[in-house]
Amino acid sequence: MFAALMLVTGVAALLLAAWCGWAASRDQPTKDWHFIGMAVVTVLALVQLIAGIVLLARGEKPEQGTTIFVAYLLGAFACVPAAGFMSLAERSKWGSVTVAAGGVVLAVLEVRLYDIWGG
Template sequence: MTIQMAALGMAAWCLVSTFRNQPMVVPHLVGMAVLWLLVIGQAVVSVVAVVGGDRPEQTAMFVSYLATVVLLPPACAVWGFMERSKWGPAVIAFACLVLPVLMVRLEQLWNPVV
């Protein structure tokens, strides 16, 4: 839940920057770095659980979603930083809106409703 809230907060901040026609700045990168550290922490916990034998039914699907979650923040941060117009923060906002959806999907894969 912490990752989802941090991602939504980051998305709101970046959307405000987009609407103000401001380019992405270093504090945006710092925010993405913090979000990425949270995601990496979740990934480490998940990998330890999978290696320890506690696996979801669809392990391959879970691992693919986990890889996407880990790679999304840095990829979009680089893309957003390279885009020096107001659309740089928009790229980050989009990624930060997708991230909570991916996290919910990971939870669904780990704990399927029967």
């Protein structure tokens, strides 16, 4: 289940990145619909954070260490909201570029989380 959640979160992050990248290519800032998309991706990352903590609490151990796994979980959770807040400060196409970059970073973090867990 955890691997499926990683996959869904990574794909959602890439879709968000493509959507915001499209907006940036048209010289548009992030709009309300983009923030709804960011909220959906953030909720997926929150569910993943909770699931990871539950797995650790049940006694399961990641292959490459608990500390690095928790650090990546927290980073994945904070990635898109941080990009969203930064896009609020930059109300031009560069705000959309920032969110697109945040989506790509989250997708890369998902791949790394999969590796750390032992996938």
